[in-house]
Amino acid sequence: MTTSALGEPCVLLKLGEIVLKGKNREVFERRLIGNIRNALKELDLQVDVRQRHGVVAIFLPEGATVEQADTVAQRVADVPGLVWIHRAWRVPKDVDSVVKAGIEIVRDREEVARKATFAVRSRRRDKRFPLRSNELDRLVGGEINDLFGLPVSLKNPELTVHIEVDRDEVFVFTDGIPGQGGLPVGTSGRALVLMSGGIDSPVAAYRMMKRGLHVDFLHFSGIPFTTSESIYKAYALVRKLDRFQGRSRLWVVPFGKAQQSIRSSGQDRLAVMAQRRLMLKTAEEVAHRIRAEALVTGDALGQVASQTLQNITAQDNAVDMPILRPLVGWDKTEIMAEARRIGTLEISELPDEDCCSLLAPKRAETRAKIEDLKQIEKRLDAEELIVQLADSIQEYKL
Structure with a gap:
């Protein structure tokens, strides 16, 4: 993969049951963030754990490798309270960078060689981004289709490219690791x-x-x-x-x-x-x-x-x-x-x-x-x- 087009490796964490906690949600989220930080202490890697709306982003130090991001993802996959862990790419918040990252993230995938079906799923948490989610899906999906000839399947794709527009950056990723689910340890x-x-x-x-x-x-x-x-x-x-x-x-x-x-x-x-x-x-x-x-x-x-x-x-x-x-x-x-x-x-x-x-x-x-x-x-x-x-x-x- 061309890491310059893909930006910086990071880890994106998806919350589960916590989002249903209403007014008590902040208590659960604080405990979860603390548990994540404690779990990562043993890795001896300076990471920046940031809480966003419905997700937690873990940013690695400058120059961190994909292997280090994978290690972080595997470690936090054991922390209860998370349902999905994605090793993602953090790219600049502009349309051109997002399109390039979407192309590069599938370039070396084995699905390209066997012409597997694919789909692009975008989520725009920051509504100031100039393209709506469906517009971003069509733009990035069209470029991937033109370059690699992959057929589109919106119902049951073999490969899914996820694009999430956040406050300061855009996250692009494909696969994920299932988390433990449940509630953060210590909240009960x-x-x-x-x-x-x-x-x-x-x-x-x-x-x-x-x-x-x-x-x-x-x-x-x-x-x-x-x-x-x-x-x-x-x-x-x-x-x-x-x-x-x-x-x-x-x-x-x-x-x-x-x-x-x-x-x-x-x-x-x-x-x-x-x-x-x-x-x-x-x-x-x-x-x-x-x-x-x-x-x-x-x-x-x-x-x-x-x-x-x-x-x-x-x-x-x-x-x-x-x-x-x-x-x-x-x-x-x-x-x-x-x-x-x-x-x-x-x-x-x-x-x-x-x-x-x-x-x-x-x-x-x-x-x-x-x-x-x-x-x-x-x-x-x-x-x-x-x-x-x-x-x-x-x-x-x-």
Whole structure:
């Protein structure tokens, strides 16, 4: 491509759900801009992030390469709140420059060699520009058609040239990267995710990030009766998820002795449910300490014995804090597909000895009664045990 005709490489970001926020929109946009800037800090590249009406433009330093623009685009594609990321060209705001850029952006495309159909889609955010959107479409499209002989298809083009006339410049681009969508992380508060080394909880954490929650992570380890493998997995999963929000924190509870106490209570069929309630109670105590407002789990209705409707109700009874279950209506195939898409599946499938392996009854209770569970907790002196467990947590910094 002739970069002189195309101008300067930049990145154009399209907002999604935020534009529907009415009078609160400014709050969401400010948080999104902050999240974008934080995500780009790791690239060690001085960029200029500017908010425009309905879009965000990222301008690179003078002399920046197309490869650097691609790197910026790939990084911000992980930031929730954006629906499309376009590696665009910033051209001067005059008709002649726009026409030349439209021609050059398709010149080396493979669609030209196979005479693919095309269309030009213009959007004129600055109404002072001398040509209307449809006039600009016809002008640039006509030049491309004359030079390269590409047939026009307005309904289903194989190649689309986008032209957006902004306040100070014009953006020209073709393809885009789908964004994460959702809301900017931090706009919905803070929550604590009960993080196992399995497939479900990382996906649940990601889904809550997309709804604007900033999440911290709490992992229950079977130490001293298991190895540290599950901690390594939890750490690796949190690192993988951190690209969506930044500043993630992982807390680990040594839970093995508490499980030993549950096992010695003699209630084999209720052991898993007693453990789940104790985990939730401990998580609630930790959440209060770190000022989180809700708990998040990877429960999916009916997936395992502890996730029947009656057992979920018994777990909700254990705490006063809201328990969010974003995967409650998903099946395992859907969860695995999402885990594969966000890059956590391969880590989750690594072998490890997690704390759940210490309590594996031959037949788990599917319709646990709350009063029976409360009796177990009374024998365990659960309230004191919860404080001890919360006091024993250790933070693993990324």
